[in-house]
Amino acid sequence: MSTPDLPLLQIGGAGGGGCGDGCGCGSDGDYAHDPGECGLDPDLAQLLVDAGLDPVLVEDVAHMAIEEDLDGGVDVTTVATIPEDAMATGDFTAREAGVVAGLRVAEAVLSIVCTDEFEVERHVEDGDRVEAGQTLLSVRTRTRDLLTAERSALNLMCRLSGIATTTRRWADALEGTKAKVRDTRKTTPGLRALEKYAVRCGGGVNHRMSLSDAALVKDNHVVAAGGVAAAFKAVRDEFPELAIEVEVDTLHQVREVLDAGADLILLDNFTPSDTEEAVAIVAGRALLESSGRLTLDNARAYATTGVDYLAVGALTHSSPILDIGLDLRSEGSERD
Structure with missing residues (x-):
């Protein structure tokens, strides 16, 4: 593809995540922080807000990545080999085809x-x-700064782009059906908002961002509460304003939680034929999400049953990185 170059920007020197569009948790996308509280350039902070990210959180992640890499010291190789006043231009370049995510996060690291x-x-x-x-x-x-920031910026960009690339493969597989691929909470601690953002970049949608913004009654809750209907009622009584999703593993339980008033039913390890029967039973009275046994090879078979979502934890817990590198230009050379 050919994308027009965007304007040259001047970025300032030293100086909780929102759900954004496509989140299925029901949140209004509010942020835990005022974007003005962060130390990032205001234009960059606004771009992060527009993307559904909390700039304070992004700044914190950037600090954490750099502090981990320097470990209280300096980049000894770069300091020893690069003059302090040397300047350079570097191109972040894709080494393979895919879907990119995390460019503004890389800028925050820089x-x-x-x-x-x-x-x-x-x-x-x-x-x-x-x-x-x-x-x-x-x-x-400055060349020193660029090389010191290189690995931290690439680690985040490659990780997020890998998630976006994998998600896009699933979204492409579901194209033409009403089903959307949706993530889970199987995310890297501290990086959930960024990884879920990458899912959105790849054409997926987000499930809940935390344990507090939506309810999901799973098998252990059912055991502890004494039954699936009892577990659902307990959550509804305690948190009447929240959407409640209930995990089921039999068609009998589908009928039970549907009668109880579940907003969304998670069909755990159903076959495509059982999923189709569940769709007929529900008949539009609740949303349906398939989970378990899902692969890219069978994704469309599940999607064509009429379910609303396919829950794929692998989007965030198993996506390989997208290979991206930094190419330093020699002074006086021009990029093609």
Whole structure:
């Protein structure tokens, strides 16, 4: 694909996540922090807000990544080999085809490290399909700062782009059906908001962001409460304002929780034929989500039964990274 280059921006030097569109938890997308509280450039902070991310959280993740990499010291190799006043331009480049996510997160990492202003040239946006060899982001700044930030920025961008790429494969497999691929809470601790953002970049939708924004009655809750209907009633009585999803593993339980008033029913390890029967039983009175036994090979078979969602924990817990690298230009060279 060919994406027009976006404007050259000047980014300032030293200086809870929202759900965003496509979240199925019912949240209104409010943030835990005022974007003005963060130390990021205001324009970058606003771009993160527009993407459904909390800039304070992104700034915290960027700090954590850099602090972990420096471990209280300095980048000894870079300090020893690069003059303090040297400048360079680096191109973040896709090594393979995929869907990109986390470009603004990478910029946040750079803004934490760079001691002077740096220039950013954006060639693509999060959610774009990219080809091997395509330049995603170009940055001009002090060489030392660029190299010190390189790995932390790439770790986050490669991880998020990998999730977006895997999600896009599932979304493509479901195209033409009403079903949407949806994530779970099987996320990397501390990175949930970013990983769920990457799912949205890939064309998926989010399930609940936390244990508190929606209820999901699972098998252990059923055992503890003495039955699926009893578990559902207990949650409804305690939290009447919340949407309640109930996990079932038999068609009898589908009828039971439907009669109890469940908003969404999770069909755990159903076959496609049993899923089709569950769809007929529910007849539009609740949303249905398939979980377990799902692969890209059988995704469409489940989607065509009429379910609303396919729950795929592998989007966030098992996606391989998308290989992205940083190519430093020699002074005086021009990018093609």
